[in-house]
Amino acid sequence: MNDDSQQQVIQQQLIKDMLMESLEGLDRFDRELVALEKGEAEADTMNDIFRVIHTMKGTAGCIGLQRIEMVAHAGENVLSLLREGKLSIHPELISTLLALSDALREILRVLEQTGHDGGDADYSALLERLRKCQSLPSAPVAQPSIENTAFGLFDDDPGAHSPEVAKPVAAAPSSASSAQVTSVSEASAPGAPSGKPGVSESAIRVDVVQLDKLMNLVGELVLARNQIVEFTSQAENTALVQAAQRLNIITTELQEGVMKTRMQPISNIWSKLPRIVRDVAQELGKEVELVMEGQSTELDRTVIESIKDPLIHIIRNSIDHGIEAPDRRRAAGKAEKGLLHLRAFHEGGQVNIEVIDDGKGIDLAKVKSKALDAGMVTPDQLSRMTDREALNLIFLPGLSTADQVTAVSGRGVGMDVVRTNIEKIGGSVDIQTTLGEGTTLRIKIPLTLAIIPALVITTCGERFAIPQVSLVELVRLEGEQALKGIEHVFGAPVYRLRGKLLPLVCLDAVLHLERSSSQSADNNVANIIVLKAGEQQFGLIVDAVNDTQEIVVKPLGKHLKGLPVFAGATIMGDGMVALILDVFGLAQHAHVVSQSGKNELSESAGTATKAGAAIRQSLLLFSLGASHRFALPLSSVGRLEKFPSSQVEREGDREVVQYREQIMPLVRLANVLGGTDAANGELPVVVYTVNHRNFGLVVGRIDDIVEETVVLQNEQHRSGILGSSVIQGRVTEMIDVGAIISNQALAS
Amino acid sequence: MSLFCTFTVDRFFFGVAVGQVQEVIRHQAMSRVPLARPEVRGLINLRGQIITAIDLRRRLGLPAGPEGARNMNVLIKTPDGAISLLVDQIEDVLEVSAESIELPPETLQGDVRELITGACKLKDRLLLLLDTGKTIDLPA
Numbered sequence: 107m108n109d110d111s112q113q114q115v116i117q118q119q120l121i122k123d124m125l126m127e128s129l130e131g132l133d134r135f136d137r138e139l140v141a142l143e144k145g146e147a148e149a150d151t152m153n154d155i156f157r158v159i160h161t162m163k164g165t166a167g168c169i170g171l172q173r174i175e176m177v178a179h180a181g182e183n184v185l186s187l188l189r190e191g192k193l194s195i196h197p198e199l200i201s202t203l204l205a206l207s208d209a210l211r212e213i214l215r216v217l218e219q220t221g222h223d224g225g226d227a228d229y230s231a232l233l234e235r236l237r238k239c240q241s242l243p244s245a246p247v248a249q250p251s252i253e254n255t256a257f258g259l260f261d262d263d264p265g266a267h268s269p270e271v272a273k274p275v276a277a278a279p280s281s282a283s284s285a286q287v288t289s290v291s292e293a294s295a296p297g298a299p300s301g302k303p304g305v306s307e308s309a310i311r312v313d314v315v316q317l318d319k320l321m322n323l324v325g326e327l328v329l330a331r332n333q334i335v336e337f338t339s340q341a342e343n344t345a346l347v348q349a350a351q352r353l354n355i356i357t358t359e360l361q362e363g364v365m366k367t368r369m370q371p372i373s374n375i376w377s378k379l380p381r382i383v384r385d386v387a388q389e390l391g392k393e394v395e396l397v398m399e400g401q402s403t404e405l406d407r408t409v410i411e412s413i414k415d416p417l418i419h420i421i422r423n424s425i426d427h428g429i430e431a432p433d434r435r436r437a438a439g440k441a442e443k444g445l446l447h448l449r450a451f452h453e454g455g456q457v458n459i460e461v462i463d464d465g466k467g468i469d470l471a472k473v474k475s476k477a478l479d480a481g482m483v484t485p486d487q488l489s490r491m492t493d494r495e496a497l498n499l500i501f502l503p504g505l506s507t508a509d510q511v512t513a514v515s516g517r518g519v520g521m522d523v524v525r526t527n528i529e530k531i532g533g534s535v536d537i538q539t540t541l542g543e544g545t546t547l548r549i550k551i552p553l554t555l556a557i558i559p560a561l562v563i564t565t566c567g568e569r570f571a572i573p574q575v576s577l578v579e580l581v582r583l584e585g586e587q588a589l590k591g592i593e594h595v596f597g598a599p600v601y602r603l604r605g606k607l608l609p610l611v612c613l614d615a616v617l618h619l620e621r622s623s624s625q626s627a628d629n630n631v632a633n634i635i636v637l638k639a640g641e642q643q644f645g646l647i648v649d650a651v652n653d654t655q656e657i658v659v660k661p662l663g664k665h666l667k668g669l670p671v672f673a674g675a676t677i678m679g680d681g682m683v684a685l686i687l688d689v690f691g692l693a694q695h696a697h698v699v700s701q702s703g704k705n706e707l708s709e710s711a712g713t714a715t716k717a718g719a720a721i722r723q724s725l726l727l728f729s730l731g732a733s734h735r736f737a738l739p740l741s742s743v744g745r746l747e748k749f750p751s752s753q754v755e756r757e758g759d760r761e762v763v764q765y766r767e768q769i770m771p772l773v774r775l776a777n778v779l780g781g782t783d784a785a786n787g788e789l790p791v792v793v794y795t796v797n798h799r800n801f802g803l804v805v806g807r808i809d810d811i812v813e814e815t816v817v818l819q820n821e822q823h824r825s826g827i828l829g830s831s832v833i834q835g836r837v838t839e840m841i842d843v844g845a846i847i848s849n850q851a852l853a854s
Numbered sequence: 855m856s857l858f859c860t861f862t863v864d865r866f867f868f869g870v871a872v873g874q875v876q877e878v879i880r881h882q883a884m885s886r887v888p889l890a891r892p893e894v895r896g897l898i899n900l901r902g903q904i905i906t907a908i909d910l911r912r913r914l915g916l917p918a919g920p921e922g923a924r925n926m927n928v929l930i931k932t933p934d935g936a937i938s939l940l941v942d943q944i945e946d947v948l949e950v951s952a953e954s955i956e957l958p959p960e961t962l963q964g965d966v967r968e969l970i971t972g973a974c975k976l977k978d979r980l981l982l983l984l985d986t987g988k989t990i991d992l993p994a
Binding site for chain 1: 889891
């Protein structure tokens with residue numbers, strides 16, 4: 107290698123090191139500036155802020171990056187005045203310094219891409235602004251107060267450390283205060299001097315790619331281990347068996363160890379939040395105090411990446427919609443400064459993140475009226491919704507409760523995306539609100555995505571893995587039950603699971619698997635795997651349920667990326683590849699849930715109908731007489747029954763039948779809606795349960811079950827009818843079950 | 855002079871530049887991928903990496919091989935990991951001079967023409983040179 111190219115390699119390495127160091131430094135710079143503005147900074151903060159820019163300037167000078175050197179130098183001038191107390195902390199000053207940090211980041215980005223800090227951007231305006239700052243009116247520098255920090259920005263989980271340890275950890279606000287640093291300072295706690303542990307001594311930088319590679323290798327080792335354990339389980343040789351056991355234990359420990367190296371404290375993304383909160387609050391003229399708790403809570407790298415954007419979105423939302431302007435807060439008897447509280451903690455193998463604000467809460471009435479105006483729900487549906495269900499409306503695309511669209515939020519895109527993104531990684535979002543007092547948003551996410559527990563099943567000789575997070579329960583039907591338990595409504599199989607109809611999906615049919623003669627399904631057994639996709643449950647029929655396993659998730663190649671039913675693949679103990687089913691994708695593919703997931707809204711049987719402007723749903727079609735066709739939503743149906751007309755008895759002027767040791771009133775829809783039903787023979791009855799009471803609707807003849815996007819036309823005010831729509835080429839009237847039953851309930 | 859890894863598919867003799875081949879492996883047990891495009895025969899486990907196997911007969915529009923044929927895997931390097939091409943038989947690595955390579959005959963028509971970059975006149979037969987990039991890139 108000649109000298110020139112060697113020089114080049116060294117230069118590249120220097121730039122790489124500088125990039126990493128500077129970006130980290132700038133994150134710290136932002137955070138500390140915001141703390142400084144609030145007067146919450148620690149004694150050393152001012153020095154640290156100065157040091158970040160100073161170091162950048164020095165390094166840039168060394169490796170000949172003149173532009174960075176120049177911009178950093180201008181910043182350094184201002185900072186040195188600030189440090190000497192010749193300048194006071196002023197919002198304009200802080201904003202200028204933040205702009206400086208943005209500019210430096212931009213140059214670094216160019217540097218990363220091109221290898222030099224040229225770029226076309228002109229920083230003279232910034233330099234001018236910095237120069238002006240030097241002559242801002244002088245005032246005493248806010249004394250940094252240590253007390254404030256005890257439960258403030260840099261508060262680490264107080265329970266995790268003894269008091270004397272908590273301080274040095276909290277005092278090292280660099281983003282490098284990762285797990286390793288923390289544990290080292292803990293270990294050396296007794297009698298250790300209270301000085302900061304040197305980051306460089308206790309932690310090293312490792313390329314993420316390297317870690318991912320290690321993780322992959324460990325995954326392979328786990329598989330090799332599984333195979334060896336399988337082979338040796340029949341072996342006679344005790345020495346071999348013992349060696350295999352040792353391998354087993356060591357592999358498990360290694361796996362845990364490598365997993366840990368990929369864990370990052372949530373503070374890695376939280377550290378950017380003080381700045382975001384400040385910017386958004388300033389933009390909206392609000393005052394917000396951010397409190398973060400549980401910063402050391404650790405998550406896998408991949409999970410951290412994928413919650414970053416949703417979290418930022420939620421926080422912007424909280425400030426924009428949640429926290430009120432100072433004057434309103436004063437009028438409401440609250441402190442002018444709104445409180446935004448972030449909590450992260452581990453619970454039950456999952457990470458919980460809570461975003462709590464003490465703002466005005468979500469006005470349910472407003473959500474409802476907005477949803478109504480946007481045509482997402484009908485008045486009738488709304489009247490039957492529980493508060494919880496109504497609150498979930500905010501997750502629908504296109505709904506915003508903001509009166510005005512601001513630059514920050516209010517366009518009605520967002521919460522649906524937030525929810526989708528979190529559900530994509532197997533998490534869930536829950537929201538609670540009290541009008542006038544605030545809102546709590548709770549996110550639950552898995553610790554890691556790389557190794558997950560899964561259920562392994564077989565259909566047509568092919569093995570598939572189903573992530574355990576989607577699993578609700580397993581149902582096995584044998585003998586007589588297997589034949590009769592699964593009912594078909596015009597080809598659509600359903601199963602009555604504890605009184606509710608569960609739509610069924612045959613895995614072999616969905617995946618177009620061919621059954622060879624040797625794999626012919628055992629008709630005496632049916633295995634139903636009850637899965638949840640969003641809030642919709644469905645049953646998956648498979649040939650056999652094998653067992654549960656920890657599987658290593660591996661991505662599929664580009665040729666298979668377009669298949670929504672698979673989430674990835676994994677390698678089984680015997681070395682064969684098995685595909686991992688994507689439960690949500692599978693449900694969509696099989697039309698169990700609609701594309702937009704809109705019909706997840708309703709959960710209770712009391713919400714009898716969900717007919718909306720255009721909501722895709724499963725409908726039960728029936729006729730009364732020859733010409734009248736009706737539809738009612740299947741999701742709210744308790745059971746379908748048939749009663750011989752001889753079983754119908756009378757109670758007063760009502761018809762009733764004895765059903766499950768209750769007297770169930772029957773409503774002949776023909777009497778309510780017109781048309782005729784079979785007066786004799788068997789009566790097809792749709793059973794609804796409302797407040798633990800059963801009601802039977804006598805429908806004339808059940809025709810079909812379809813999935814349709816219903817667009818109601820000529821909405822009617824005729825009692826019991828929501829409107830009509832064309833389904834399967836026939837005009838079909840949509841039944842308002844809720845109204846019919848409540849009339850009936852009133853009458854009784 | 856350039857080196858080609860050669861193999862047969864149906865009655866044809868193909869070559870791929872050795873630089874593009876990661877390795878050649880024996881027949882591997884394969885897992886089917888339901889709903890995938892027909893060219894994708896399945897997934898194989900190569901030392902812990904999951905590799906997509908493309909049926910070269912299907913890709914080239916050739917008739918399907920005999921039932922239960924044990925295809926060999928020619929693993930092609932790509933930036934996102936290897937892709938396997940399923941072939942009938944592996945032959946030698948051949949050294950070929952540039953002069954012996956000609957453009958494919960004009961009479962060669964259809965989709966296959968896109969995939970074959972040249973024909974090399976060997977003593978007793980023709981070696982068809984395969985464009986691996988296009989072969990792996992399945993038409994939408």
